[in-house]
Amino acid sequence: MSQEFTHVNASGEANMVDVTEKTVTQREARAEAIVRMSAETLALIMSGDHHKGDVFATARIAGIQAAKKTSDIIPLCHPLMLTKVTVELTPEPENNLVRIETCCKLSGKTGVEMEALTAASAAALTIYDMCKAVQKDIIIDGVKLLEKTGGKSGHFKV
Structure with a gap:
C-alpha cells in the first residue's frame, strides 16, 4: 500500500494541506506520555510538599x-x-512513573492528533521542569497516539 505525504507538494516542498473542501466531522484524539522517576521524587509530588507547588x-x-x-x-x-x-x-x-493521558475534541475539517500529542508532551516536560532540581535523570518515554476518530481515515486505536 503506497501513500503520499500530505504536507509535501509535487516539488517536494513543505506546505500546509488545503482542507477547504473537506467535510466537517466530529474529531477526537487521545495521546499518552510516560514520565519515569525515582520513588522519592514521585512520593514528593504525590505528597504535595514539592517546593514549587502542585x-x-x-x-x-x-x-x-x-x-x-x-x-x-x-x-x-x-x-x-x-x-x-x-x-x-x-x-x-508501583512502577515509579506518572502516566499522562490527553484528549482533544472538535468539530472540524482536520484532526486533533497533534494537539493531543503536544498536550501530553508539554505536561511531561512540565513535570520534568518542576522536578529537575530534585532529580535530573527523569525519563520522558512512550509519547504516542492512543486513538483517533473522525475524518476520512476513520478510526485508529493502538
Missing part, C-alpha cells in the same frame, strides 16, 4: 495551553477551535 495542577494547565497553541509550535498544523481538552495525570507508585 506539580500535577501545573502540568495539567501546561498541557491544555500547549494543545491550544499547537499550530504556533508545529509549523504546518492548522489553528483549530478545540471544544475540549483534558489532561489526566495518574501516578503509578
